[in-house]
Amino acid sequence: MKIRAILFDLGNVLVDYRPEIFITRLSERVKIGKEKLVRYFLTSTADIEYTEGKISSDEFFKIISRDLSLNCSQEEFWDFWCNIFIAKHEMDALVARLKKSYPVWILSNTNEWHFEFLKSRFPVLDMIDQLFLSYQLKCQKPDEKVYEHVIRKSGLKPDEIFFTDDITVNIEAARKSGLRASLFKSAAELNLELNQMGVL
Ligand SMILES: [Mg+2]
Structure with missing residues (x-):
C-alpha cells in the first residue's frame, strides 16, 4: 500500500x-x-x-x-x-523534504507547558499539518485508542500511514492498529528506510 x-x-x-x-x-x-x-x-x-x-x-x-x-x-x-529541548536540524530538513509530497503529522505524549514552549521556539512545528497531542486527546501512547483516533481523523487506511517513534512499545501498539511503524534510531537510518520504501 x-x-x-x-x-x-x-x-x-x-x-x-x-x-x-x-x-x-x-x-x-x-x-x-x-x-x-x-x-x-x-x-x-x-x-x-x-x-x-x-x-x-x-x-x-x-x-x-x-x-x-x-x-x-x-x-x-x-x-x-x-528548557530541556534541543533542536535536531537533520530532522528539520527531513520534515521539509517530506512536506513537499505528504501531509506530516505529530503524535506525541506531551503536556501543555512543553508543547506551548516548543511551538513558540522550534520552527519545525510550523511545518506540521496536524497535531495529535496526548493532553488534548486525554489519552496517551501506547493506548490503542490514540492510534484509532489518528486513523479515524486521517480518513486513510491504517497502512497508508507511516509512523516512527523512539519507544518500542509505541511502535508495537501502532502495528497492532495497522500502521506502518518503524522504531526511530537516527535521522540517517530513517532517511535510508524512507528511500528504500520509495517514500523519499
Ligand atoms: Mg519519543
Whole structure:
C-alpha cells in the first residue's frame, strides 16, 4: 500500500530532550536531592495526569509544589520544566523534504507547558499539518485508542500511514492498529528506510 501520510513522534525524534537538565536545575534551586526528585517524578501520578490533560498546568504545579514542599515560584518551575529541548536540524530538513509530497503529522505524549514552549521556539512545528497531542486527546501512547483516533481523523487506511517513534512499545501498539511503524534510531537510518520504501 502506498504511503499517504507521515506521522512523527516528537520527543527524541523531531527534537531531543534532556529531563536531567530539569532535575539538576530544580534540585539546585530548591535544595532537594536529585535522587529524591527522580523518584518522585517516576512514581507520582501528577505527571501522567498532566500528560493526559486530566489536570491543568496550574493544578500540576500546585500538586508538585505541595508534595515536594517547593520554595520556588511557578515561573521558575516553568523555566526548569520547559528548557530541556534541543533542536535536531537533520530532522528539520527531513520534515521539509517530506512536506513537499505528504501531509506530516505529530503524535506525541506531551503536556501543555512543553508543547506551548516548543511551538513558540522550534520552527519545525510550523511545518506540521496536524497535531495529535496526548493532553488534548486525554489519552496517551501506547493506548490503542490514540492510534484509532489518528486513523479515524486521517480518513486513510491504517497502512497508508507511516509512523516512527523512539519507544518500542509505541511502535508495537501502532502495528497492532495497522500502521506502518518503524522504531526511530537516527535521522540517517530513517532517511535510508524512507528511500528504500520509495517514500523519499
Ligand atoms: Mg519519543
